[in-house]
Amino acid sequence: MSAHLPVEINHVTRQGVVRVTWDDGHVGDYPREYLRGYCPCALCQGHEAEIKFIAGPTAELAEITAVGNYAVQFRWEDGHSTGIYTFDYLRSLCPCPQCEALRSRPVAKEG
């Protein structure tokens, strides 16, 4: 189902971002608060159908783990690790201006 696959996912600690390089050459820098805020797990999102940004604790990213070949899991230093970010989801969150402009659904916007 994935339209794109990440070829590289790096935690750039100096900048506080997770840099995802995709198989089409696209690169997105995801600030860690942004990733945490969009954590798709039920604990963070409750039972709302639509995933939205939830401002939460600012936690350092401790670990990035591959989940099968379809998703990644982020473990945060406050122990939270239940969010599974599928590649499709991750790509849909890409915060770069190019993707922002392309995004027709208000997935990453408030209001």
Ligand SMILES: [Zn+2]
């Ligand atoms: Zn969560």
Ligand SMILES: [Zn+2]
């Ligand atoms: Zn992008």
